[in-house]
Amino acid sequence: MEVFLLWHVRHARSADGSVEHVDGAGELVWDEEQGDDLKVLGVYSSERRAWERVDRARGLPGFADEPDCFLTSRFVVDEDLWEDGFHTVPGVVSDG
Helix, strand or coil, X not given: CEEEEEEEEECCCCCCCCCCCECCCCCECCCHHHCCEEEEEEEECCHHHHXXXXXXXXXXXXXXXXXXXXXXXXXXXXXXCCCCCCCCCCCCCCCC
């Protein structure tokens, strides 16, 4: 069974007041270490249901400030992730 997590990104402003929402390819970007805040709005049985929730959330306080900063992530229920564990290298940040 697949489920879809729905996320919203509240971007932090840089020192000059700018906000980067998407990269050069138009993909949503975020960096929690720079103060961006990710929220899970819910877990849905289909991607369509997740995007229906986006339609309802876009007009709500907070979400309305960044109405295009939603994304979904597909997960398979009972599927293991990070099966080989992970290693932390001091001073090195990895995207996974």
